[in-house]
Amino acid sequence: MSLTLNKRDDMEHGFTSFSKVVNKEEDKFEDAYEIIPAAATMDLVSSLEECTTGLYLFLNNRFSDAIHLIYPWSKNSIYHAVIYSILMVVKAFLTFDPQDIEIGMTATKEALRVCNNFRRKSRMINFSRLVSRQGIKAIKEEELHAEVCYAECLILKSTVMFIQDDSMLSFLKSGINIGLSYQIYKDCQQVLTQIPDYQSKTYRHLVGGIKFGLGVFNLLLSLVPPRTLKLLNVVGYSGDREVGLTLLNESASESHINNIFSVLILLFYYNYLSIAFSVERNHNSAVENLFLISLQKFPNCVILKFFHARFSMLKGYFKHAQLTLEECIFIQNEWNQLHHLCYWELMWCHIFLLEWKQAYHYAHVLVQNSRWSKSVYSFTKASLLAVLPPDFAKSVSEDMSSLFLSVDSLRIRILGTSVPIEKFVAEKGQRYGTTAGWFTAQPILELMYAWSGFRVISKKLELISTWLSIIDKGEELLQETPNKEYVIDDISLLNLLKGLCLKYLGKYSMAEYYFSHVIQKEKLLKYDHYLVPYSYYELGILYYLKGDYASATKTLENIKNYKDYSMEARLQFRAHIALEQIAKEKVI
Numbered sequence: 001m002s003l004t005l006n007k008r009d010d011m012e013h014g015f016t017s018f019s020k021v022v023n024k025e026e027d028k029f030e031d032a033y034e035i036i037p038a039a040a041t042m043d044l045v046s047s048l049e050e051c052t053t054g055l056y057l058f059l060n061n062r063f064s065d066a067i068h069l070i071y072p073w074s075k076n077s078i079y080h081a082v083i084y085s086i087l088m089v090v091k092a093f094l095t096f097d098p099q100d101i102e103i104g105m106t107a108t109k110e111a112l113r114v115c116n117n118f119r120r121k122s123r124m125i126n127f128s129r130l131v132s133r134q135g136i137k138a139i140k141e142e143e144l145h146a147e148v149c150y151a152e153c154l155i156l157k158s159t160v161m162f163i164q165d166d167s168m169l170s171f172l173k174s175g176i177n178i179g180l181s182y183q184i185y186k187d188c189q190q191v192l193t194q195i196p197d198y199q200s201k202t203y204r205h206l207v208g209g210i211k212f213g214l215g216v217f218n219l220l221l222s223l224v225p226p227r228t229l230k231l232l233n234v235v236g237y238s239g240d241r242e243v244g245l246t247l248l249n250e251s252a253s254e255s256h257i258n259n260i261f262s263v264l265i266l267l268f269y270y271n272y273l274s275i276a277f278s279v280e281r282n283h284n285s286a287v288e289n290l291f292l293i294s295l296q297k298f299p300n301c302v303i304l305k306f307f308h309a310r311f312s313m314l315k316g317y318f319k320h321a322q323l324t325l326e327e328c329i330f331i332q333n334e335w336n337q338l339h340h341l342c343y344w345e346l347m348w349c350h351i352f353l354l355e356w357k358q359a360y361h362y363a364h365v366l367v368q369n370s371r372w373s374k375s376v377y378s379f380t381k382a383s384l385l386a387v388l389p390p391d392f393a394k395s396v397s398e399d400m401s402s403l404f405l406s407v408d409s410l411r412i413r414i415l416g417t418s419v420p421i422e423k424f425v426a427e428k429g430q431r432y433g434t435t436a437g438w439f440t441a442q443p444i445l446e447l448m449y450a451w452s453g454f455r456v457i458s459k460k461l462e463l464i465s466t467w468l469s470i471i472d473k474g475e476e477l478l479q480e481t482p483n484k485e486y487v488i489d490d491i492s493l494l495n496l497l498k499g500l501c502l503k504y505l506g507k508y509s510m511a512e513y514y515f516s517h518v519i520q521k522e523k524l525l526k527y528d529h530y531l532v533p534y535s536y537y538e539l540g541i542l543y544y545l546k547g548d549y550a551s552a553t554k555t556l557e558n559i560k561n562y563k564d565y566s567m568e569a570r571l572q573f574r575a576h577i578a579l580e581q582i583a584k585e586k587v588i
Contacts, residue, residue: 042073044202051070051083055260059298074111082111082115085110089156091337094338095337096370096372105157118143139191145206147188148184154177154184185213205256208251215251217239222239227572249290253290260294271314275452275455276570295308306338309322309345318460326342343362343370347359352456352463359384379404379443382400382433401434421567437481438490442494445471454500465505467501486526492517499513518535533558536555537571559575560575
C-alpha cells in the first residue's frame with residue numbers, strides 16, 4: 001500500500017489552518033508561524049514533517065492548534081495516527097474524565113487500524129528472518145515504519161485499558177499487547193543490524209523510534225519484579241535498566257520524531273520513578289543537559305518548565321521551584337489540568353517548608369478541581385488542618401475529623417481494585433478521624449513518607465534537621481500522653497522516620513538503632529504492620545550505603561517473608577530494584 005494519499009479529512013467541527021515551521025537549524029528556538037497550509041497529499045516524508053510541526057505547536061503550549069493540524073490525516077497516515085492518539089491519551093490522563101478516556105481509547109484503536117493497513121500483509125515469518133533469507137529488498141521501508149508505529153500504539157492501548165476497563169480479561173489482554181509490542185521492536189532492531197549502511201530521509205526516524213521503544217521497555221521491565229511480570233502475562237521478558245537508559249539517552253540526543261518523548265520519559269524517570277523506587281544515587285547531569293537543550297528550544301513549554309521546577313525541588317531550591325511553578329500556571333490556560341500538576345508540587349513545596357496555610361490552599365484547590373485522587377487530596381487537607389491552629393478550621397468552615405472520615409468514600413478503582421495509596425490514606429483517615437491522642441503532625445509525617453517526601457528534601461540538611469526535631473517532639477508527647485491502643489504503632493512510625501532523617505544526616509549508627517528498634521517491636525504492633533518490612537528496607541539501604549552488601553542483601557531478602565500489608569507492591573518494587581543493583585555492584 002502506498003503512503004501517498006490525495007484526500008485530507010476535515011474534523012467534525014472544522015479547524016483553523018496554521019503555518020508549518022521551516023527551521024533547518026535545530027539548535028535554534030523551535031516555534032511555529034501563525035498559518036499552516038493544509039496538505040493536499042501526504043507521503044511518509046511529508047507526514048513526518050507535519051507531525052513534527054504538530055509537536056512543535058504542542059511544545060509551544062498551542063495544544064488545540066497541534067490537534068487541529070494532526071487530526072485530519074490521522075485516519076490515513078501512520079504518524080498522524082500515532083501522534084494524535086498520544087495527544088488524546090495525554091489529555092485523558094490529565095483530565096481523568098471518562099469521556100476523554102473513551103476518546104483516548106478510540107484514538108488508539110483507530111491508530112492501530114491505520115498502522116495495520118500499512119503493515120506487511122503476509123507475516124508468516126518475522127522481518128529479521130525474512131531479510132536474512134531474501135535480503136533487504138524483501139520488505140519496504142514504509143512497512144518497517146508501520147511496524148514501529150503499530151508497536152507504539154499497542155502500548156498506548158494497554159495504558160488506556162488499565163484505567164478504562166477493570167476486568168481480568170482486559171488485564172490479560174494488556175499483557176498480551178505489551179508482549180507483542182516488545183517482540184515487534186526486537187524484530188525491527190534485528191532488521192536494522194542487517195542493513196547498517198542503509199540511509200534515507202526517514203531512516204533516522206525509524207532508528208529513533210526503535211531505540212525509544214526498546215529503551216522504554218528495558219527501563220520499565222527492569223523496575224518490575226518477575227512475579228508481577230507473570231501476572232501481566234509478560235513471561236520470558238526481562239529488562240536491563242542501564243541498557244534502557246542508554247537507548248533513551250541516545251534517542252533523546254538524536255533528531256527524530258520520538259526525540260521529545262525520549263526526553264520526557266527520562267525526565268519522568270529521574271524526577272519521579274527513581275525517587276520513589278530506586279536506591280540512593282547522585283543526580284544525573286547528562287539528563288539535565290538534555291533537558292536544558294530542550295528547554296532552550298522551547299523556552300515557554302509548560303511541561304518542560306514543570307520539570308525545571310522539579311529539578312529545583314530535588315536540589316533543595318524550593319523557593320525557586322515555587323516561582324517556576326507559578327510561572328507554569330500563568331503561561332497557559334488552554335489545558336487547565338496542567339495547572340493541577342503545579343498545584344500538587346506547590347502544595348508539597350509549602351509542606352516541606354512548614355508553610356501550612358499555603359499548603360492547605362493548594363490542597364483545597366485540588367479537592368475542588370482535580371479528578372485524579374480526591375481521597376489523597378482530602379486526607380492532605382485534613383492532615384494540614386491538624387497542624388494549623390483550631391480557629392483556622394473554623395475560618396474555612398471545615399471539620400478535620402469529618403474530612404478524615406470522608407477519605408474512604410472518595411476512593412477510585414483501577415483494574416477492579418483500590419489504588420494502594422488511596423487504600424492506605426483511607427485506613428489512616430478512619431484512624432485519625434475516630435481516635436484521639438495522636439501527635440498533630442503525625443498524619444502529615446506519614447503522608448510525607450508514603451510520597452518519598454523525605455528523599456525529596458534530603459539535599460537540604462537543615463530541613464531534615466527541622467523535621468527531625470518535629471519527630472522528636474512528637475515522640476515526647478506520645479510518651480507523656482499515650483493512646484494505649486496505638487502507642488506502640490505510633491512511636492514505631494516516628495522511630496522509622498527518625499532513622500530515615502538520621503540516615504540522611506550521615507548518622508548511620510543511630511539510624512540503624514532506630515530501624516532495628518521498629519523491627520524488634522513487630523509482635524507488639526496492632527495495626528501498622530507495614531512498618532516492619534519498610535524498616536527492613538530502610539535498614540538494607542543503610543547497609544548498602546555503608547558498602548556492606550552481604551548484610552544489605554540479607555536484610556532486603558527478609559521483606560519477602562511479609563504479605564498483606566499497606567503499600568506492599570511498592571515495597572516489592574523497591575526491594576527488587578535494590579537487590580538487582582547490589583548484585584550488579586558485587587560483580588563489578
